[in-house]
Amino acid sequence: MGLLAGAVGATSFSPFYFWPGYFISLVVFSLLVITSPTAKSACWRGASVALGFFGAGVSWVYVSIAEYGQVGQIIAGLITFAFVAVLCTFWVFAAWASWKLGRRFTFLPTSLWITLSLLLGEFARSTLFTGFPWLLPGYAIENTWLFELLPIGGIWLTSACVLLTSSVMASALLRKTRQSPLMVVVIIAWGGAAFLNYFPTSWVEQTGTLKTTLVQGNVKQDEKWLAQTAGESLAYYQQATIENLDSELVVWPETAITYTYPQVEPYFAAFSEELANTNTTLITGIPDVSPNRKHYYNAIWATGEGFGLYYKRRLVPFGEYIPFEEYIGPILDVFGMPMSSFKAGDNNQPVLQVGEWGVAPFICYEIVYAEQVRRMVRDSDFLITISNDGWFGTSIGPWQHLQIAQFRAKETGRYVIRATNTGITAFIDEKGAVVAQAPQFERTTLTAEAKAFTGNTPYVQWGYWPMLWLLSLCVIFSYLSGLIAHRQRTAH
Structure with a gap:
């Protein structure tokens, strides 16, 4: 039952959007833990739900390893299972800790x-x-009232609400006493979210619009780094840009240019000047290399009417660097060169400039880090994320990635401009809705008016604090309720 209930939880996320699915997973998880006779059985039961959930939810990892890892399907399956098992350990810990602490x-x-x-x-x-x-x-x-709490407390506030709601439902099914204070908190959370849904509040103010074109090159992943492909791809990107010089901003995907920055900058001199003359900024993904050629960086470069060079800060283990490379590297080079040898950029980097606008840049996986986005959004008018989800083929991974970007837009009150190699290229408005989207696996361009905003949502200002206030309220209400009940029993 645990495996099946966990797998159902994966249907709550994109592209399925069956939001009760995750609540089913968590209710079953809670029921299994609460009714476990021992801490050991709680761990095994919790592990079964986690295995079903992560096994179904991150199955797309297998695609990249099997297709491009050069390790064979069996080894790819073992690596994927090991990855899922690591993710499950955190739920196993939660099952053990909650059983022990509850008693x-x-x-x-x-x-x-x-x-x-x-x-x-x-x-x-x-x-x-x-x-x-x-x-x-x-x-x-995403399709519930709780989505409206994102500008208040971000992904961690909504996560706390989901967990609290599910665990209280499980206790109610078991007719456990002392749930009233927590039910009150759950009702307050859902009621507040409903109020914001029907009476929306604007936390930010629009300051302008920017005609923007996104170029989707649709370069096959196994051909992307070939010398004979690099020139043809670059020619396409340049031609597509020239055809859209009426746009103020043109965005190419992650590592759209596979030559290094020192190689390309002189070659781009005339092209950059042409862009500047038409008041057009080009933002593109490009690898950079240190002067001594010891370190490579996954970078975003702004040229033409804009300027700036940003180095990716959050690298993907085994995708962009090999942990403990001196030991693992010779045995397991999962994704091949040069993507597995990047170095992380500094934590304090300025935003890019697009004319008068500030742009907070994020490369691929970085958009999933809510706190990194929150810290950079204060100096930006909109957000840009470039990606290459070609690693994951037709799996659900790219759709989950797009959904995460929608949450960053809702949390921060900013447009998110998302340019990808194979899709899903899209414009996301400040409310988290996709307003324009290109088809997957097509070489195409997508043009829309991106809106610039100023101001900060409560989440951008306060970060984790709303979530901590909610949990503190739960602890205080529960403790006082237990204290009153204890005094009533002793009085009789």
Whole structure:
């Protein structure tokens, strides 16, 4: 039952959007933990739900390893299973911790311990060893009222609400007592979200528009880094840009240019001047190399009417660098050169400039890090994320990636401009809605008016604090309720 219930949870996310699915997974997880006779059985039961959920939800990892890892299908399957198993350990920890704490500290109900333990586990999964903040609980609620809480407290507030709602539902099914205070908090959260849904509040102010063209090259992943492909691809990107010089901004995908920045900059001199003469800024992905040629960087370059060079800060383990490379590198070069030898950029980098506008840039995987986006958005008028999801073929991975970008737009009150190699290239408005989208696996361009905004949402200002306030409210209400009940029993 645990495996099936966990797998159902993956249907809450894009492209399925069956939002009750994740609640089913968490309710079953909570029921199995609460009714476990021992901590060991709680761990095994929790692991079964986690295995079903992550096995279905991140199955797309197998595609990249099997197709491009040069390790064979069996090894690719083993690597994928090992990855899923690592993700499951955080839920196993939550199952063990909530079972132990629920029986040791009875002044708080087990449902609250489940919420706190799972939230801590998901936070650890999102931060340790660069983190993997994918399929967090809060991403399951795009089509519910809770989506409106994103500008208030971001993905962690919505995640806390999802976990709390599910664990309280499980306790209610078991007719556990002392759930009333938590039910009150759940009702307040959902009620507040409903109010914001029907009476929307504008936290930001529009300051202008920017005609923007996104170029989707649709270069096959296994041909992308070939010498004979590089020139043809670059010629296409340049020609598509020349045909759209009436746009103020043109964006190419991640590593659209496969030559290094020092190689391309002199060659681009005349082209950059032509762009500047038409008040057009080009932003493109490009690899850069240090002067001593010891370090490579996955970069974004702005040229023409704009300027700036940004180095990717969050690298994908085994995709852009090999952890413990001196030991693992000779055995397991999963994705091949040069993508597995990048170096991370500095944490403090300025935004890019597009004429008078500030642009917060994010390369591929970086858009999943809500706190990194939050810190950079203060100096920006809109967000740009460039990606190459060609690694994942026709799997659900690119759709989940697009959904995550929608959440960053809603949290920050900014347009997100998303240019990708094979799709899904899109414009996302400040409310998190996709307003224009290019088809997958086609060489094409997409043009729309991107809106610039100023101002900060409460989440941009406060970060984690709304989530911490909600949890503090749960602890205080539960403790006071338990204290009152204890005094009433002793009085009789």
